[in-house]
Amino acid sequence: MKRFLQMASVLIVVSGLTACSQNQADPAVVVDRPGLLSPAKPAVTKISVPEGTRLQIALIDGISTTQSAPGDEFLASMTAPIVIDGKTIVEKGTKVRGRVTDVNESGRVKGRASLRLVLTSISNNGKDVAISTKPFVAVAQNTKKRDAEVIGGGTGIGALIGGIAGGGKGAVIGAAVGAGAGGGTVLATKGKDLHYPPESKLTFTLSSPLII
Secondary structure, three states: OHHHHHHHHHHHHHHHHHHHHHHHOOHHHOOOOOOOOOOOOOOOOOOEEOOOOEEEEEEOOOEEOOOOOOOOEEEEEEOOOEEEOOEEEEOOOOEEEEEEEEEEEEEEEOOEEEEEEEEEEEEEOOEEEEOOEOOEEEEEOOOOOOOEEEEOOOOOOEEEEOOOEOOOOOEOEOOOOOOOOOOEEEEEOOOOOOEEOOOOEEEEEEOOOEEO
């Protein structure tokens, strides 16, 4: 009788251990470790747009030496895409933002009005990405010997450009800038003040790489 009770006790203990082991293996209590069962997120590939890339834009907000002041911001859009290795990185129509960094009305600097502009950001997937560009500088000139002259900043080399359309006294519309690199000073002859109305086309140049 005593031996029978001992054997029964052993069977009860074994049965209890087996039940515990089954509960631990129950799939209902398996915890998902981060990254173990969830699909991995695809890696985000960044693309570098090199320094020196030209950004061709059309103004949405007008700018002038009579209405604008240093610190004023303006909105514009890309008139041409940025393409690298056959792949379009920035679409035509992408919005860009810029800032007026310096304004002189006519009569303040040897009688000539001047404007200095830079681009500050570009839209990418609904977010503004900071950019750095060489300044666009326009200076009105009192002579009428030629329509416009571009002087490359620091190079001492001038390149003649024409076809600046005047939309009234003091208007300068769609002047191309840059002595080969898209940066420089435009010497305009259309009056004493400078006016760039909406849809005026300007060209800026990246002064450092753009990572998007």
